[in-house]
Amino acid sequence: xxxxxxxxxxxEIADEFSASSGVVLTEYRGLTVGELKTLRRSLxxxxxxxxxxxxxxxxxxxxxxxxGFDDLLTGPTAIAFIKGDVVEAAKGLRxxxxxxxNLVIKGxxxxxxxxxxxxVGKLADLESREVLLAKLAGAFTAxxxxxxxxxxxxxxxxxxxxxxxxxxxxxDPSILAGGAAEPAAAEEAPAEA
Numbered sequence: 001x002x003x004x005x006x007x008x009x010x011x012e013i014a015d016e017f018s019a020s021s022g023v024v025l026t027e028y029r030g031l032t033v034g035e036l037k038t039l040r041r042s043l044x045x046x047x048x049x050x051x052x053x054x055x056x057x058x059x060x061x062x063x064x065x066x067x068g069f070d071d072l073l074t075g076p077t078a079i080a081f082i083k084g085d086v087v088e089a090a091k092g093l094r095x096x097x098x099x100x101x102n103l104v105i106k107g108x109x110x111x112x113x114x115x116x117x118x119x120v121g122k123l124a125d126l127e128s129r130e131v132l133l134a135k136l137a138g139a140f141t142a143x144x145x146x147x148x149x150x151x152x153x154x155x156x157x158x159x160x161x162x163x164x165x166x167x168x169x170x171x172d173p174s175i176l177a178g179g180a181a182e183p184a185a186a187e188e189a190p191a192e193a
């Protein structure tokens with residue numbers, strides 16, 4: 001590769017690093033061109049899967065301020081530059097690696113730090129963003145329903161209490177007077193004796 005070509009390749013990889021929300025490094029040794037094409041299709045528009053030269057990727061990563069995975073850049077390396085949902089891309093890579101053992105997930109970079117293959121696996125085990133948002137919305141709805149029930153119960157309980165008080169007052173009118181006179185009269189009676 002001529003020097004100008006290398007500089008252009010480094011600039012392109014650095015742009016990919018900068019535009020990505022996360023990256024996953026893989027080793028693709030033993031995969032056919034058809035299998036790589038299938039992997040790229042399975043990742044869809046959310047990730048760009050590219051075979052890179054290790055030295056150019058190291059230079060591009062350092063230019064982008066990404067550090068911590070130089071030791072992963074050994075052997076034949078391909079990088080999934082993730083533009084969309086990181087969890088979905090990690091699931092796609094994990095599922096493809098299960099079906100094709102020649103694809104080895106080495107690690108990656110997410111939220112300003114290097115992650116290992118086990119952490120990429122944990123990401124893949126998470127539920128998708130849409131499912132998590134739906135669960136959160138369901139929790140909010142349930143909480144609001146409980147609050148609505150409590151707020152509706154207050155006026156109905158007050159009305160029931162007023163109706164019970166009215167029925168009791170119809171039976172015994174002294175309830176409305178507070179009934180305070182009777183205990184005082186009872187206290188005065190022993191004093192007279």
